[in-house]
Amino acid sequence: MTVVFNERAALGKTLSALLEQRTLWRSEYVARDKVLGSEIKEILNRIRELDELHGSPIVMHEEETEAEQIATEVSTTGQFVDQSQKIRRQHQRHDxxxxxxxxxxxxxxxxxxxxxxLYKELQQRLRVDWPNPYITIHRALEHSERIHVQKIGRKLMFSLQVVSIQRS
Structure with missing residues (x-):
C-alpha cells in the first residue's frame, strides 16, 4: 500500500505542529508571568513593610507605580488577569x-x-440587580394573567387588565 503524500496532508501536519508550538509558548508565558507576578508582590509587600517601619512613605518612581499597577492585576490565584477578560456572573435563581x-x-x-x-421600583422593593431586566420581567409575566403589556411608540407599558365579570 502506497501512501500518497499530498498538499492537504502536509498542511494538516504543519497546522498540528503550529498548534503544539502555540500551546507550549502559551504555557511557558503563563509560568513566567506567575513567577514575575509573585516577585512583584513580594517586593511591593517589602516596600510597604519598610514604609510602615519608618512611618513615612518614600516617593515612588514612575517604574514602581507601574509595578504596583501590574501587581494589582495579579489575581489571588497568582495568574495574570487581562483587562479584556470579563468575570462571568454566577447564575441567579429568581422567584x-x-x-x-x-x-x-x-x-x-x-x-x-x-x-x-417598573424596573427601578422592583430594584427598590426587592433589592436586586438583574443582568437583563427585560428577560426577567417577561418571565415573571408568565406567572400572572392580570398584567397587560402594550407597546406605545418605543416604550413598553405595563398595566393591569380589567377583568370583567359576565352575568348570566
Missing amino acids: YSRISQEIEGILEESSPVAMPD
Missing part, C-alpha cells in the same frame, strides 16, 4: 411568582408604568 406579585402591587398603585420605571 418569578414573587416578582409577578410585586409587579401587580406596583401596577395597583400606579398604572400604566413604563419598563424603566
Whole structure:
C-alpha cells in the first residue's frame, strides 16, 4: 500500500505542529508571568513593610507605580488577569411568582408604568440587580394573567387588565 503524500496532508501536519508550538509558548508565558507576578508582590509587600517601619512613605518612581499597577492585576490565584477578560456572573435563581406579585402591587398603585420605571421600583422593593431586566420581567409575566403589556411608540407599558365579570 502506497501512501500518497499530498498538499492537504502536509498542511494538516504543519497546522498540528503550529498548534503544539502555540500551546507550549502559551504555557511557558503563563509560568513566567506567575513567577514575575509573585516577585512583584513580594517586593511591593517589602516596600510597604519598610514604609510602615519608618512611618513615612518614600516617593515612588514612575517604574514602581507601574509595578504596583501590574501587581494589582495579579489575581489571588497568582495568574495574570487581562483587562479584556470579563468575570462571568454566577447564575441567579429568581422567584418569578414573587416578582409577578410585586409587579401587580406596583401596577395597583400606579398604572400604566413604563419598563424603566417598573424596573427601578422592583430594584427598590426587592433589592436586586438583574443582568437583563427585560428577560426577567417577561418571565415573571408568565406567572400572572392580570398584567397587560402594550407597546406605545418605543416604550413598553405595563398595566393591569380589567377583568370583567359576565352575568348570566
